[in-house]
Amino acid sequence: MLKKKIIYINKKNFTKNIRIDKFLFNYFKKKNISRQKIQNNIKIGNVLLNNNKIKKNNKLNINDKIIFNYKKNFFNKKKKYYILPNKNIKINIHYEDNDILIINKQPGLIVHPGHGNYKNTLINWLKYYYYKKKINYFNYFNYRLGLLHRLDKNTSGLLIIAKNINSYNYLKLQFLNKKIKKKYIALVWGKPIKKNYIIKNYIGRNIKNRIKMKVYSNKKYGKLAITKYKIIKNYNFLTLIKCITKTGRTHQIRVHFNYIGNPIFNDDIYGGNKILYKFNKFYNKLKYTNTINNCFKLLPRQALHAYYLKFKHPITKKKIKFIINIPNDIKNLINYLK
Structure with a gap:
């Protein structure tokens, strides 16, 4: 048996050009629901816009009516694990200001805890770094701590990390709209x-x-x-x-x-x-x-x-780019091939 939640779009909760999946993600953010879970419910027809089935990228307008049908246990919170800070991981900070952190990730470093590794990841280092710098990384980040995207364990290169909520939201929107060039x-x-x-x-x-x-x-x-x-x-x-x-x-x-x-x-x-x-x-x-x-x-x-990043800075709104050299291990292989 599905329960029903009706949401009316008005001037208070409306944002121009916002997608319905993004709106619902923000609307339910205190309930710790992932955007993927919301998109899955849109896909199977549990979300109606003005009584019509829609796609996840449908844009909203003032006076729209959203009907959200959900199962009884939909909003049950997932079990959280405590992120252990780790100061013993060497991280190459390529750029930093008050709002963003650009990391040059080395090969072999896992970005996010999981699969038995809950101590030696980039996230564990971030937890230590925020504490050291007295940065309030706020609950909204949950276990991501401002991380916006990932690189595989054995892929090296540039990663973007937001240091506050405004930066996180602005950069996340650029990712959603495919405005960040990699x-x-x-x-x-x-x-x-x-x-x-x-x-x-x-x-x-x-x-x-x-x-x-x-x-x-x-x-x-x-x-x-x-x-x-x-x-x-x-x-x-x-x-x-x-x-x-x-x-x-x-x-x-x-x-x-x-x-x-x-x-x-x-x-x-x-x-x-x-x-x-x-x-x-x-x-x-x-x-x-x-x-x-x-x-x-x-x-x-x-x-x-990953050697190149280009995006709009979340505060200045100016386009910025970062380019790093080919790492020594790949460079040595290229020289050998020559």
């Missing part, structure tokens, strides 16, 4: 067929292996994922590429390059950690095996690095 460099196996290309499809959880993500042909099983890439240099069995992500799906770049047959070098989940000989006519197993094995030794992690 660029990556990667080394992939072989040479992609097209020099410049946009990979566009749907990415969702792999049903057979929940650790992995998978490309699907329609949105029934996944979310829209768009990656634009450009070939920089080919080194026979590896190619240096530049990527721009138009969306931010889990493992997006790794999944996309595996999908087109060019997995990222030394990616141990999507097949890049095996010696692959199939890519061009210059291959000779005896000739290249030692060379490739040396490449694995030079770079014992996936060859993916």
